[in-house]
Amino acid sequence: MRLPALRAEPIPLRAAAPAKVTLTPDRLIAAGVAGLGVASAVMLARAAGDWRFAVGFLVGFAAIAAAIVLAARMRVGVVAESAPRPDRALLRAALDVCEEPAAITDRAGRMIAANVAYVDRFGAAAVPPALPGLDLYAETVAAAGRSAWREGDAEVALGSTRVTLHVLRAGVGEDHLLWRIGDGRGEGRTDALRLVGGGFGDRLGRAGLMAALIDERGRVLVANKVFIARAIGPQVSSITGRDFAACLTQDEDGALHFARDPEDADPLRLLHVPLDDGELAAGAAAMLLFDDPAQRVPESSTRPDDLYGLLGMLPLGLALIDRDGRFLFQNEAFRAAAGMSDVEHAVYPSDLVVKEDKSAVSDAVRRFAGAKPASGPFGNAPIFSGDVAVRLRHRPDEPVSLTVASARGLGDAAVILSLKDSAEEGRLQRQVAQATKMQAVGQLAGGVAHDFNNILTAVLGHCDLILMRHTPGDSDYDDIQQIRHNANRAAGLTRQLLAFSRQQTLRPQVLQLPDVISEVSNLLRRLMGESMQLVINHGRSIGPVRADPGQLEQVIVNLAVNARDAMPDGGVLTIRTYGVSAAEVRRLGADVLPAGDYSAFSVTDTGTGIPPDVLPKIFEPFFTTKDVGKGTGLGLSTVYGIVKQSGGFIFADSEMGKGTSFVVYLPVFHGEIASPEKEKVKEAPQELWGSGSILVVEDEDMVRSVAERALSRQGYQVRTAANGEEALEILNQVPAGEASSGFDLLISDVMMPTMDGPTMVAHARERFPELPILFMSGYAEEQLRRSINLDNVSFLAKPFSVQQLAEAARDALARHAKAEKAR
Template sequence: MRTLTRSVSDASPFAQRLDAGRVIAIGVALLGIASAVLIAQAIGNWHFGLGFLIGFGVVIAIALVAGRASGRSRIARGGDTDRALIRAALDIGQEPVAITDRAGRLLFANRAYLDRFGPSAVPPDMPGLAVESEAIADVGTEAWRDGAAEMLMGPTGIRLSAQRVGTGEDHLLWRVSDGRGGLRDQAAALIGGGFGDRLGRVGLMVALADERGRVLAANRVFAARALGAAGASVEGRDFTALLGQTEQGALRFAREEGRDPLRLLHVPLEGDDAARGAALMLLFDDPGDPSALAAAAATKPSDVYDLLGMLPLGLALVDRDGRFLFLNAAFARAAGIAEEERPIYPGDLVVKEDKAAVADAVRRFAGSKPPTALAGQSPILSGDIAVRLARRPEEAVSLTVASARGLGPAAVLLSLKDSGEETRLKRQVNQANKMQAVGQLAGGIAHDFNNILTALIGHCDLMLMRHTPGDSDYDDIHQIRHNANRAAGLTRQLLAFSRQQTLRPQTLQLPDVVSEVSNLLKRLLGDKTHLEISHGRALGAVRADPGQLEQVIVNLAVNARDAMPDGGTITVRTYSVSAAEVRRLGSDILPIGDYTALSVTDTGTGIAPADLPKIFEPFFTTKEVGKGTGLGLSTVYGIVKQSGGFIFADSELGRGTSFVIYLPVFEGAAAPEAVVERDKPAPALWGSGSILVVEDEDMVRSVAERALTRQGYQVRTAANGEEGLEVLAQVTAEGGHFDLLISDVMMPSMDGPTMAGLARERFPRLPVLFMSGYAEEQLRKSISLENISFLPKPFSVQQLAEAARDALGRSEAR
């Protein structure tokens, strides 16, 4: 670890006090010299003045020496007191914690750190984390530079952090958190560290074996007994190859002869997928003398109970009659047992339907012989049963039943893992998969529906061209077109949820967006709802579609209004969130960086905890039938995610709800604002030229052909990409040409970009106008062509004519 040069601000208070002492000493010395000169001049005797100066200096020197000695004594006493306090404070925590100085020396470590890594382990060289030593060293360097740093060690989920601490910030506080670390990794770290050494001191040999019987970790006593050499490593060896049998069939180490036999306790690890199939192997000497065996049996249960109580696994012992003898805290927590409760039988923990299965399994494994799968096969050491706990009957859990022999009255070992966190993570993954599937479905439906709406709106526009407002059919046609536009808005919401809508991102300030929509909000909220708006200072610019952000704010405000039927207050606030603040939040979802946040808070009824995880799902609503589509919040979610942001909801029944949106600060240069020439008339939609329209939907192709023909263009059509290339080649062979190619993006056999790329090989300057119901941003990423335009579906006849005119105009300008 590199040692960084300390600045003046990093100096310790003691050093600062020394500097101040020097200044005072110099001042006193100058004062003494001046006094001696004045006295000598006053009495006219310079020898007397010199003697006064020497005496004054001796007195000051004695005072400084006494003060420095007293200060060192106080500092020494204070340092001893600080060390005792630090050790006591560190031992309170359950996570490994250590403190190092600038030279990288280990000054303090709590019991958890010593158990896991040993007394001589100094970051970055810690047993079990040696492969990450370079990365750990980088964490230390970054912490010295920035004040704090952390890292997540791959799939193990071990999180290591370092932070500058102390009055002078000249120490590093290291913390190791298992995070998402698997049960097998935690067990291996405990066995191979100081905890395994403590077990060895009481004569207990421990090894962790995987599903194939290979040793993953073992304490030093096990390794020394199995291999006959102190400090030897058994990792990777076959566990069964290390053991043998005596002539009487008792268990022993293969290399040992004439030693007392061993007793083996098999503890399966059942939790996460990484631990499945692994097991703890606990061995201890079993003396052959009957009296010694009786004495050992008399003391063994308490020793085993202490051991099981220290393990992080949910373990319990049951006697031959099926009654509980012991259960540790982890087992009680996993089964939902309160401290004052004491179940008698394992069947008391499960629902009525599973009682018989649990009692049968306990009886089989408590028998005189372990159960066998088939006649002639070796005994089964353990088995799993899927049961439902009485406290949590909605989800099944796995109960492991194993035979426990040689433990006095205990006959069966039960293992149950607290799967609450695992269940929550599985539910979140299932929810994310469901949301993704629904989003893909919504996007596909919206794309197909946009084709229908394009044809519907286009035919309405063509019919309105032949009718005037006084005609009998005019109002009916106009009403059909109005409803088609409403349906188009619904498809935009579906595309927003699936993050496939077309956005027009701009560099903007959130307060400007809020100001634009504030007047609309006041009209929507009504008189009973009070709106408060506040803006923070020094807000970073964000890049998003201002129109879509306005929709986000309106949807959140309308939902807040509906949650306050008797009125209340809605607070809209913008503020900046720095990377340091994000780091302090400790969110696993929000990446560390600078954000500009927008919060919408109400004082309404709140959201029920059971409904909170579902609020962003499409069509989920708690409103009455006919009062909500359930697409408001899903639209908000889609717009925020497509803009690169994050949204979080926090609610408490009866206290209100708060939605917070984090948008990353945009670091690029702001785009220049477009200059609008208000006095310049809009150009006419009429034009001339030859256009090729390629569209696989007959209705859309017909509308496009009729609309462009009405505007004065010569139009040829094709039903797919291959036909479009044939028409292009045919017209070229006849001596003609096309001024514009209009094509759908998604078509069977050959899509639009592929066809346009082949056409550009022969006609490099041919302008292309793509039309599609998918997001323009996504399509542009997959299209490597230049000089292309985009028209989102559904579109009107006028929008199609404007897009064609603009595409031709850009081509002429080039």
């Protein structure tokens, strides 16, 4: 409802130097009295013949008039002083008449009074324009207040919301503002209460319908007279505030009755109508009840309306067929699974299937409709049933199973049909199969990369050993360098395989996505060329992430190259960074994206797009749509592996002819960010020459030979073992009681047959707990550290060169020596 304007006529103020005197009624009366006194004095002087009498009369008349005027002004002052001050409690009571939030502020913006609706919605401390929940429109609210001071009133709608703001200048001196914030809910509530409790509710009652409106707590807001009379008695005129559920009860058979009804009263049928359109609070509802004597039908008989209601509540797709083969009833699940919204007219079940399956469905319905089921322990329940594989008209490419069962004791129904919508189940099955295939391919790729790394380690090692005997300019030097170069290229390929299988070694750091993209932006501009435009936009509230900067740059470059290839005629590549809160993740509704805070970046192109049948396969290794020789098919699979290994998620969305967008979500790092250390002065390279005894354990003969020769050339005494058992036999040769194993360092492969490296080291550490260990592996260091519970362990990734092996051995020995010195 609209609150009446609290306005009054302003009091005229006297000007400091008026140019023109206004003749008010008070002044005219004063002038008339003065003129009457002067005229009387003149007449008295003429009658007495002496002007002294006139002067005396005039003086007395003036004194009496002055006394009367003074007394009148004093009375007005007393009345003015006794005028009551504004009563804030009275103002609040007046504002509470308004259903919508309302408040009054003074010229200084202070709160004078607010109604209950305002306090409930914004709080007692909220003063316009700072209204909680409407912070985005604070400037609009403030502008409305300024307009009201200037124009007298203002009315604005706050953006695309339903909220409407009314501001009115009010008060005796027009020095206050009346604020009213409406969103339509007050009017909707009033209309609903008026409908149910007014004449419309009476008409419902005359039709035998009892109606009540309840709030979200189940309390009655209003009810028509028939409901009140049945629920609490005709002598009560109001039921507002009572618990609706307390007015009803259920008998042993589950039938619904009013609590005050006699035992032989007819059962009630209840219709629940949710009011979730925003007019009332969430959870409010209209309750419609009427007497239903039909519920007294004996339990032995089955009524169609009860049967249809039961079938309608079941999540299974069910339909009833009569003896003539026509549909009697279909629940919503059956209609959705059968695509009946896409079928113009379906009288018979055969109308739902393709032409080739019509006869099979008709024969099955006819056969089961004429079957005579045997009497079972549960009465005349469906006994005979069978499945028919059919193809539906709206989905002819996917066969579905239609279950047909004979029925008795269900009224006119002779056959029950069951049809399940398997589209979602099929989609989930395909996703599981795809995930299983990707996992299997990942394991295969990791295994292949591990074995290939052993071969490359041998190739690179022998190249390094040969290069030690040649100098630049020799006839074989360039050929050996070419072999080494190709081996390094092959090592890069294995790193891509390991990235896809999430088994590569990462060096994570705490990063900011805008910084990473800025570092690689110059390279991207060179990759794009002149015909393409690169646009980079950075959002706000982007949290830090923990990832390998080099691998993250590779993700961005691979996505950019993929976008470039999709825009052969030029286009726009847009890279955008932004933060995603946990609330926004929940609103996205993605099942595979856990709720949490993420920093995201998207790479969007305006290219040709990806066909829908190709989109699910883009992250598979070796899958490519490019011509032979123009791609390995590992670009996007590498991206997928790096993102997943970094704990993130990647999604692709594409539309043919409009472009493709890849979005990467990386979890925000909430740990402590280490302060950047001061740059250290670059030290001179240390000598690789060393001394000491090293035990090398490697099952690959080529790798073991390279390691032995490389370490021997650096001055170490090297002994080798082909497996873990042989290494333990060598260590067990040390006499009992000796604290030292006789070896300064143990270098071992991780994956070996029969006994792997960590198991062998665990047995060795039982006798020699201080023995330093250097593991060699082609798998990720982080993954190995999580699976290996050993201290004082170093890692060397395969493939490695002779120099890298020597450096790793030197560093492991130096680290152990430093630890010994600290102890």
